[in-house]
Amino acid sequence: MDYCITTENLTKRYGQEIPVNHIHLAVPAGAVYGFLGPNGAGKTTTMKMLLGLVHPTEGSISVLGQNVNEKNRLSILRKVGSLIESPSYYGHLTARENLEIVRSLRNLPKGEIDEALDAVRLTGTGNKQAAKFSLGMKQRLGIAAALMGRPKLMILDEPTNGLDPAGIQEMRKLIKSLPAQYGITVMVSSHLLSEIDQIADYVGIIRKGELVFQDTLAALHAKSNCRLALRTSNNEGAAALLPKAKHAEGWLILPQLTDEKAAAASLLLAQKGIGIVRMEVREKSLEDIFLEMTGTEAAL
Amino acid sequence: MNAMKALKLEFYKARRKRYWLIAAAISAVQALWLIWGLRNMDASQLAQGYLHSLYQFAVLNSIVLPVMTGVLVSRMCDIEHKGSALRTLFTMQPSGSLFDAKFFCAGIHLAAVVGFQIATILMVGQIKGFSTPKPAGALVWYFGSQLLCSLFLALFLQILALRHINQFIPLSAGLITGFLGLMAMFFPEGVMRLVPSAYYGLLSPVHMDWNRAARTVSYYQVPFPIMDCMLLTAALVILYWFGRKQFMKREV
Numbered sequence: 001m002d003y004c005i006t007t008e009n010l011t012k013r014y015g016q017e018i019p020v021n022h023i024h025l026a027v028p029a030g031a032v033y034g035f036l037g038p039n040g041a042g043k044t045t046t047m048k049m050l051l052g053l054v055h056p057t058e059g060s061i062s063v064l065g066q067n068v069n070e071k072n073r074l075s076i077l078r079k080v081g082s083l084i085e086s087p088s089y090y091g092h093l094t095a096r097e098n099l100e101i102v103r104s105l106r107n108l109p110k111g112e113i114d115e116a117l118d119a120v121r122l123t124g125t126g127n128k129q130a131a132k133f134s135l136g137m138k139q140r141l142g143i144a145a146a147l148m149g150r151p152k153l154m155i156l157d158e159p160t161n162g163l164d165p166a167g168i169q170e171m172r173k174l175i176k177s178l179p180a181q182y183g184i185t186v187m188v189s190s191h192l193l194s195e196i197d198q199i200a201d202y203v204g205i206i207r208k209g210e211l212v213f214q215d216t217l218a219a220l221h222a223k224s225n226c227r228l229a230l231r232t233s234n235n236e237g238a239a240a241l242l243p244k245a246k247h248a249e250g251w252l253i254l255p256q257l258t259d260e261k262a263a264a265a266s267l268l269l270a271q272k273g274i275g276i277v278r279m280e281v282r283e284k285s286l287e288d289i290f291l292e293m294t295g296t297e298a299a300l
Numbered sequence: 301m302n303a304m305k306a307l308k309l310e311f312y313k314a315r316r317k318r319y320w321l322i323a324a325a326i327s328a329v330q331a332l333w334l335i336w337g338l339r340n341m342d343a344s345q346l347a348q349g350y351l352h353s354l355y356q357f358a359v360l361n362s363i364v365l366p367v368m369t370g371v372l373v374s375r376m377c378d379i380e381h382k383g384s385a386l387r388t389l390f391t392m393q394p395s396g397s398l399f400d401a402k403f404f405c406a407g408i409h410l411a412a413v414v415g416f417q418i419a420t421i422l423m424v425g426q427i428k429g430f431s432t433p434k435p436a437g438a439l440v441w442y443f444g445s446q447l448l449c450s451l452f453l454a455l456f457l458q459i460l461a462l463r464h465i466n467q468f469i470p471l472s473a474g475l476i477t478g479f480l481g482l483m484a485m486f487f488p489e490g491v492m493r494l495v496p497s498a499y500y501g502l503l504s505p506v507h508m509d510w511n512r513a514a515r516t517v518s519y520y521q522v523p524f525p526i527m528d529c530m531l532l533t534a535a536l537v538i539l540y541w542f543g544r545k546q547f548m549k550r551e552v
């Protein structure tokens with residue numbers, strides 16, 4: 001597979017604290033990679049390291065196929081748009097002037113400014129000072145700046161934070177559309193499981209600086225496996241016959257079974273004269289999985 | 301990154317910030333001060349007009365320019381803090397390039413202020429009829445020395461203004477340095493050399509003699525204070541090297 005970002009042993013230490021601890025990221029090209037973790041898990045620190053805004057204590061970073069070092073950092077970042085934490089802008093300059101700075105620094109043609117404003121629907125307010133923008137507009141201006149020069153990769157840190165519900169929906173739609181519409185790979189962080197579930201194709205889950213899961217969203221969903229829960233006329237006897245089953249409040253929870261094994265189990269119980277009284281399917285929710293992996297209640 | 305482009309960008313970012321207004325206001329006040337001081341001088345005093353003006357301006361600078369530089373530099377750096385602009389900027393521009401461009405931009409404003417002072421002296425000399433020929437050497441020397449002091453202060457205050465989001469810190473540092481400039485002449489020689497704003501006077505081409513008995517003031521040109529000049533230049537170079545390095549290590 002083609003990766004836009006990979007890291008090896010990426011680590012950041014602040015004194016005793018290790019906000020990012022030997023992380024091996026792998027962000028596949030051409031999709032949305034959701035970087036999920038509770039507040040304080042190390043998402044921002046990781047993304048800042050990818051952009052060279054924070055210096056790693058240890059480990060290496062490769063972006064767009066090149067190993068990043070202090071010499072080539074800015075030339076690689078010419079193809080990377082970013083939005084980290086709160087919006088970043090010059091308040092006394094208009095939206096257009098803010099983008100002019102980006103244009104000038106990246107040697108882009110004049111037309112890019114209008115295109116970028118258009119993409120985030122700020123065309124009508126291009127000549128207003130950014131300080132007078134609402135948070136949502138500032139955030140959109142940040143996206144416009146990130147879009148300048150048609151990046152191959154966008155690194156977005158909690159871009160929906162602080163937006164109103166309509167703004168959130170709009171931002172999510174925009175992010176989801178980036179790979180198909182502009183061919184941009186997106187790495188987007190969030191502390192909201194439901195958000196990542198909505199927009200991402202791949203998921204990395206970070207907990208206290210450690211990457212505890214990294215795979216496709218589908219693989220995460222697959223973890224929410226179905227299990228059979230039984231109540232029988234003789235739970236003790238049934239448990240003796242099915243040693244892998246677990247007791248839970250008068251129920252027997254079977255491990256995940258193939259159809260054949262499930263059939264064999266029910267026949268076995270019938271042969272031994274144990275009747276099945278109740279039967280249900282238990283499915284772990286994504287929230288349960290998130291809770292297991294991060295030790296934190298999923299925020300929705 | 302191209303230094304010229306970075307400097308242009310600094311001026312672009314200065315839009316609506318009117319840094320020059322502070323510089324212009326200070327220059328105007330200094331010009332009025334000079335004209336006021338010359339208002340009832342007789343011919344013998346006017347013969348010393350150029351030296352008088354150069355001396356007066358250097359003293360005034362040691363008090364006023366640190367404060368003005370503090371205001372100028374903190375305004376220039378504050379635009380980066382407000383709206384956390386550095387987080388995006390540093391993905392496009394090397395931090396060292398920004399540091400240099402800001403310093404250059406401040407330097408250009410300060411050069412304009414000192415240049416305006418010289419223009420004021422020449423103009424007032426013309427109007428008031430200073431009888432001696434224009435002391436070209438002293439004027440050039442004055443320009444260089446006053447600019448050197450101002451650059452040192454600008455650099456010192458810029459390091460503070462970039463390091464701290466709270467601009468009260470560089471602003472009060474400017475005020476304190478200005479106050480020390482006022483007090484410096486009462487300090488012992490050795491201590492005086494530790495006060496950056498004292499160098500406006502130390503490096504000035506003109507010194508003053510106050511004759512207590514006759515109650516007269518006379519000005520005289522001094523030999524070039526090569527040691528003091530080298531001391532300040534060395535301090536400037538070290539501060540630049542150190543401050544720039546620290547800034548480049550900064551995480552945003």
Ligand SMILES: Nc1ncnc2c1ncn2[C@@H]1O[C@H](COP(=O)(O)OP(=O)(O)O)[C@@H](O)[C@H]1O
Binds near residue numbers: 019
């Ligand atoms: N400059 C810093 N100095 C010390 N600790 C820091 C610094 N920046 C971040 N941290 C710590 O690193 C941890 C992770 O922070 P962060 O990356 O912002 O998490 P997230 O973005 O996932 O909420 C936090 O505990 C925070 O206190």
Ligand SMILES: [Mg+2]
Binds near residue numbers: 158
């Ligand atoms: Mg964060």
